[in-house]
Amino acid sequence: xxxxxxxxxxxxxxxxxxxxxxxxxxxxxxxxxxxxxxxxxxxxxxxxxxxxxxxxxxxxxxxxxxxxxxxxxxxxxxxxxxxxxxxxxxxxxxxxxxxxxxxxxxxxxxxxxxxxxxxxxxxxxxxxxxxxxxxxxxxxxxxxxxxxxxxxxxxxxxxxxxxxxxxxxxxxxxxxxxxxxxxxxxxxxxxxxxxxxxxxxxxxxxxxxxxxxxxxxxxxxxxxxxxxxxxxxxxxxxxxxxxxxxxxxxxxxxxxxxxxxxxxxxxxxxxxxxxxxxxxxxxxxxxxxxxxxxxxxxxxxxxxxxxxxxxxxxxxxxxxxxxxxxxxxxxxxxxxxxxxxxxxxxxxxxxxxxxxxxxxxxxxxxxxxxxxxxxxxxxxxxxxxxxxxxxxxxxxxxxxxxxxxxxxxxxxxxxxxxxxxxxxxxxxxxxxxxxxxxxxxxxxxxxxxxxxxxxxxxxxxxxxxxxxxxxxxxxxxxxxxxxxxxxxxxxxxxxxxxxxxxxxxxxxxxxxxxxxxxxxxxxxxxxxxxxxxxxxxxxxxxxxxxxxxxxxxxxxxxxxxxxxxxxxxxxxxxxxxxxxxxxxxxxxxxxxxxxxxxxxxxxxxxxxxxxxxxxxxxxxxxxxxxxxxxxxxxxxxxxxxxxxxxxxxxxxxxxxxxxxxxxxxxxxxxxxxxxxxxxxxxxxxxxxxxxxxxxxxxxxxxxxxxxxxxxxxxxxxxxxxxxxxxxxxxxxxxxxxxxxxxxxxxxxxxxxxxxxxxxxxxxxxxxx
Numbered sequence: 001x002x003x004x005x006x007x008x009x010x011x012x013x014x015x016x017x018x019x020x021x022x023x024x025x026x027x028x029x030x031x032x033x034x035x036x037x038x039x040x041x042x043x044x045x046x047x048x049x050x051x052x053x054x055x056x057x058x059x060x061x062x063x064x065x066x067x068x069x070x071x072x073x074x075x076x077x078x079x080x081x082x083x084x085x086x087x088x089x090x091x092x093x094x095x096x097x098x099x100x101x102x103x104x105x106x107x108x109x110x111x112x113x114x115x116x117x118x119x120x121x122x123x124x125x126x127x128x129x130x131x132x133x134x135x136x137x138x139x140x141x142x143x144x145x146x147x148x149x150x151x152x153x154x155x156x157x158x159x160x161x162x163x164x165x166x167x168x169x170x171x172x173x174x175x176x177x178x179x180x181x182x183x184x185x186x187x188x189x190x191x192x193x194x195x196x197x198x199x200x201x202x203x204x205x206x207x208x209x210x211x212x213x214x215x216x217x218x219x220x221x222x223x224x225x226x227x228x229x230x231x232x233x234x235x236x237x238x239x240x241x242x243x244x245x246x247x248x249x250x251x252x253x254x255x256x257x258x259x260x261x262x263x264x265x266x267x268x269x270x271x272x273x274x275x276x277x278x279x280x281x282x283x284x285x286x287x288x289x290x291x292x293x294x295x296x297x298x299x300x301x302x303x304x305x306x307x308x309x310x311x312x313x314x315x316x317x318x319x320x321x322x323x324x325x326x327x328x329x330x331x332x333x334x335x336x337x338x339x340x341x342x343x344x345x346x347x348x349x350x351x352x353x354x355x356x357x358x359x360x361x362x363x364x365x366x367x368x369x370x371x372x373x374x375x376x377x378x379x380x381x382x383x384x385x386x387x388x389x390x391x392x393x394x395x396x397x398x399x400x401x402x403x404x405x406x407x408x409x410x411x412x413x414x415x416x417x418x419x420x421x422x423x424x425x426x427x428x429x430x431x432x433x434x435x436x437x438x439x440x441x442x443x444x445x446x447x448x449x450x451x452x453x454x455x456x457x458x459x460x461x462x463x464x465x466x467x468x469x470x471x472x473x474x475x476x477x478x479x480x481x482x483x484x485x486x487x488x489x490x491x492x493x494x495x496x497x498x499x500x501x502x503x504x505x506x507x508x509x510x511x512x513x514x515x516x517x518x519x520x521x522x523x524x525x526x527x528x529x530x531x532x533x534x535x536x537x538x539x540x541x542x543x544x545x546x547x548x549x550x551x552x553x554x555x556x557x558x559x560x561x562x563x564x565x566x567x568x569x570x571x572x573x574x575x576x577x578x579x580x581x582x583x584x585x586x587x588x589x590x591x592x593x594x595x596x597x598x599x600x601x602x603x604x605x606x607x608x609x610x611x612x613x614x615x616x617x618x619x620x621x622x623x624x625x626x627x628x629x630x631x632x633x634x635x636x637x638x639x640x641x642x643x644x645x646x647x648x649x650x651x652x653x654x655x656x657x658x659x660x661x662x663x664x665x666x667x668x669x670x671x672x673x674x675x676x677x678x679x680x681x682x683x684x685x686x687x688x689x690x691x692x693x694x695x696x697x698x699x700x701x702x703x704x705x706x707x708x709x710x711x712x713x714x715x716x717x718x719x720x721x722x723x724x725x726x727x728x729x730x731x732x733x734x735x736x737x738x739x740x741x742x743x744x745x746x747x748x749x750x751x752x753x754x755x756x757x758x759x760x761x762x763x764x765x766x767x768x
Contacts (some may be wrong), residue, residue, distance in 0.1 A: 016111045022325045023100050024118060026268045026283065027093045031110050031122040034085060034261050035129030037701030038254075043443065045085075046136040047253060050697035051075060052179050074252055079190075081258035082130055086123040086194060088262045092269040093119030099273050118665045120198045124191050126261075131187035138180035140689050154768045173687045176699070232265040237452040244472045245479045248444035253695075256444060260451035290458045300465035301454075302470065304575040304587075305560040307503055309552045318553035319580065325537035325604070326611050328638070329385070331510035334616065336382055347620035349743045351384045352605060353515070354597035355393025355626045357589065359391055359566070361690040364438030365683050365704050366396025366626050371403065372432045372708045373737060375423035377414035377744045381407045385608075386516040388601035390590040393566035393626065394519040395477070398507075398558050399437060402481065402499040403430050406489070406515040416761055417741040417752070420711050433485045435705065440480045443695035444470035470572050473694065474559040495582035503555030518600050519565040520590030521548075524574055531600055532561045537607040544593075545603055549580060565590045568692075596627060598661045622677050622743075623669060624736065625662055629684040681737040683707055709733030711741065716753045 021028075038044060051074065097115060208529075236259060240247060248256060271282040292300045305620075307316035333339065336544060339348055356365040366389070374380045381404050389397035415421040449472035457467045465471075478500045486494050499507070508516045519532040528544035536547050550556060556564070564575050566591040578587045593599070605621055612619045666678040683690070684702040690696075714735040717723040722735045742752045 002483065014742055016351035019100075020097075020111075020118060023096050024093050024122065024481060026272060027089055027096065027119075027122050027265065028253065030261060030265055030268070031089050031125045033124040034089075034257075037135040038082075038126055038258060039136065041693075042689065042691040043695070044133055045140060046691040046693060046695065046697055046700065047443070048134050048137045048180065048183075049699060050463055050695065052176055053079070053697045053699045054571055055179075057552055068291070076250055078252060078254040079257040079574050082127060083190075083194065085258040085261045085265075086196070087620070088123075088265045089126070090119050090198045090202060090749030092203075092265045093122045095269060096272060097277060107551050116203070117199065119202055120195050123198055124195050125193060126666050127187055127191040131184045132190065134180050134184035134187060137356075138177045138184070138734040144195070153251040167326060169197065173699070176688075197520075226267075226274065229263070229266040229270050232268060236263065237456055239465070240448045240452050244449065245445045245476050248448040248472070249441055251444065251448075252441075253444050253447045256447050256451060259456075269516075269751075276312065286459060289461075293461050294458065295515055298461045298577065299457055299463050301457050301465050301468045301574050302573045303463075303465055303468075304564060304577045305465075305471075305474070305557060307555050307557055309555070310504070312553070313554070315553045316578070319549050320551045320553075322536045322547060322550070325607050328510060328516075328535040329608065330609055332385065332516075333619070335511040336666065338379060340383060344549060347618045348727050349383055349620050349622055350608070350742075351380075351622050351624055352601050352608075353384065353387040353397070353624045353626065354601040355387055355389040355397050356597060357393055357566070357568070357591035357595045358628065358690070359392045359440070359568075359692045360395075360442060360693075360694045360696055361683075361700060361704065362392030363396035363399065363553075364696060364701065365708075367399045367434050368431075368438065368704065369626060369681060369708050369733060370396075370400045371431050373740060374404075374407065375418065375431050376417075376425040376711070376737065377741050378408060378424070378427060379414050380740070381513040381745060382409075382411070384515045386518055386604060387600075388518040388597040388604065389562075389565060390519065390520045390597045391566040391568060392710055393597055394517075394590070395562045396735060397515070397519070398500065398562035399477075401433070401514045401517055402509050402558070403434065403485075404514040405496070405499050405512075406430075406493050409511070409513045413506060414741065414745045417711055417738055417745070417747075418741040427489050433488060435701070436484045437480055438696060438704070439698065439701050440476075440484065441695050442473060442476045442480070443693060445476040446470075446571055448472060468573070470560075470563055470575070473572065474557070478558050500559040501557055503552060504532060504558050504561040505550060505552045505555050507558050517561075518597075518604065519561055520594070520597060520600055521565050521567070521575075521587035522590055524586040524588055527593065528539075529590070529600065530557065530585070531591050532564065538603040545600070548577070548587075570574075594657070594661060596625065596659075596661045598623075598625065598665045602665055605669075620677070622679060622740075623665065624679045624681065624740075626660070626681050627659075627683070629682045679739065680732055681709070681736050682732045684731075707731040707733055709737030711738040712759065714738040714756055715757055718750050718753055720749065720753055 055075075066327075097119060101115075167445070197576075204397040204421060242488075251259075251374070268283055272285070274286075275282045306316075308314045336348070353366075353370070356362050358365075366387075368383060370380075370384075370387075387393075387400070389395075422428075446469065449467075449469040453464075453467035454469035457464060478498055481498050481500050486498065504517070508514055516534055517532070521530045521532065522528075523530045523546070527671050528546055530546055530548055532550065533546045539547060563572065564587060566589060567574060567587070568591060572589075574586040574588045576584050578584055590597070601623055607624060608621055609617075611617070612621075662678075662680065669677045683704065684707065686706065688697070688699045688703070690700055690704075709731060711734060714720075714737075715723055716735045716738070720735050720739040737755060738752075739749070742749055
């Protein structure tokens with residue numbers, strides 16, 4: 001009967017489809033995951049940009065020795081790691097299909113082709129993901145022609161060395177696209193060649209093992225094979241625990257990820273084959289146990305790290321209330337060495353900084369702007385009272401505070417703003433070290449900690465705090481300080497130790513040059529702000545602002561406090577701590593509440609305004625906002641609307657809310673103070689998109705560097721807004737930097753603005 005025959009064919013198709021899906025479910029899921037990680041995350045694309053850009057940088061200088069010593073091993077090891085990962089997936093899928101070959105009722109025709117080619121396809125998928133990621137990276141360079149015209153216009157008005165640097169940047173941008181596309185094409189050719197070779201070798205594997213089935217049992221699914229897979233994974237995990245920074249730096253994120261996929265594939269394959277033979281779902285049981293342990297909260301090892309005073313053990317019984325803001329500020333003001341030399345209108349300028357979130361690019365922007373401002377006038381640190389940081393902004397603020405430990409605490413004269421003064425030797429070295437810190441690799445230690453120790457923790461019913469995945473990130477910043485900064489310091493400075501390892505409470509004293517850090521986090525249970533700060537203000541029962549319980553005897557390392565503010569999903573987990581009553585609270589990235597840092601900064605300013613009014617202090621409060629250029633984006637992808645739309649709305653609303661908060665703060669300060677007391681320093685995507693992650697390419701670092709403020713590019717109006725031809729090509733930081741410099745000197749601002757306009761070149765830009 002025709003109907004019976006059609007039904008039989010349909011049922012055979014369904015049986016074969018279900019059979020192949022059941023057999024290859026795990027390698028298929030792993031392959032899809034690997035391909036997605038290599039194709040889509042912004043930090044992955046930045047890593048491709050980093051590899052190619054660094055290569056172009058050294059090629060431009062004919063530095064072939066550096067290429068052979070540094071870049072060639074990284075590129076070759078990454079390619080070999082991806083090939084090894086793909087080979088492991090092919091081997092896994094082939095062994096599983098061979099083990100369960102009898103599950104195919106009619107493995108002929110189409111399904112015979114599927115049987116032979118499915119393992120190869122799973123292995124090729126990550127290579128195709130790599131090729132697609134490279135192609136997407138080439139297409140992600142900024143295509144806003146007005147920005148490129150701005151850079152060109154700026155280069156026409158600047159010194160020759162700057163014009164050459166900007167021209168080189170644009171040349172690299174064009175070369176970058178070409179080389180990325182060439183590399184993507186090479187990956188496609190590699191995928192095709194790998195498929196043919198894998199297909200041939202998989203047939204050889206099947207023919208050699210089918211001849212003697214006893215060998216197959218000896219090779220796979222046996223106790224020895226499982227012990228070898230577990231031992232290899234345990235050995236690699238132990239190695240990455242012993243060396244949590246150096247070895248990850250040597251391997252790099254792609255190699256680390258490939259090693260994880262290889263270990264995961266080997267373990268799941270061996271357990272899968274053993275499960276089939278003993279009829280017990282071992283992989284399913286392990287996943288079930290991991291879920292149970294997590295639901296029961298037995299293995300949450302992400303406790304906020306605590307330290308005691310001078311190396312003593314942390315003592316939670318010695319938590320004392322934080323001091324209030326008023327006596328702390330008054331003492332700070334009393335120790336300022338230049339309070340008698342105020343601004344031209346007779347008031348002492350006090351600066352509050354709000355530093356936005358954004359991972360390492362926000363950290364670099366915050367650190368470098370403050371360091372460049374300090375280098376221009378070393379009196380700046382004496383007027384910078386506090387920094388309200390979020391996520392990456394908190395990390396940059398912590399790094400600046402670490403540098404400020406060794407700034408001069410006495411009065412320092414400010415030389416004339418124009419022409420821009422050269423920094424002292426000490427500040428010049430500090431600025432160079434800060435720039436190098438922004439280019440360090442913080443991603444690889446985090447990837448290693450996430451994929452190995454912390455992943456293993458999910459399958460244990462008890463917490464091991466040292467395995468928590470944020471620890472390598474904290475350690476990476478501490479190690480970078482030792483390697484990049486401390487090596488160039490004087491012996492007496494090095495003897496003070498690493499400030500990032502010291503307690504947070506020691507990061508601010510009223511008589512020092514370090515700003516008070518207000519590191520914003522978000523409490524997961526209530527959604528309110530939890531601020532890590534050395535004093536309290538504005539806290540009340542009906543207020544969302546609450547402070548972390550902390551004291552010198554029960555402190556948090558400065559590195560851990562900064563990373564606590566930067567726990568954005570999913571690489572960095574929520575941290576937990578106990579309140580005085582013993583209740584467990586969890587905190588995540590401060591950007592969930594306010595990604596600009598302005599909410600806490602404005603609360604501080606409100607309290608400071610009350611203090612200055614009560615005490616009749618001649619103080620002028622200024623808010624410096626370090627933020628990104630704002631724009632409304634459209635939906636880039638309309639698929640999977642039910643799943644993706646809510647998440648995209650949440651993330652985009654976070655970005656939009658930050659810009660709205662800046663506008664509201666600017667209106668409020670202008671209305672109350674009657675002048676321009678909010679200074680916006682915007683960071684733009686000039687050549688390549690700035691990634692949300694923990695490593696920057698030279699392209700990203702350099703474009704941040706170009707936007708840190710060049711005072712001679714400022715063409716101000718009487719209120720020091722960027723105006724006229726200076727707006728084209730200039731950074732918003734130009735006039736902010738020049739304005740602060742004049743304020744610190746006590747200059748007449750209207751006269752200074754007029755003089756700046758006279759000094760500025762009169763040539764029109766191509767846009768005029």
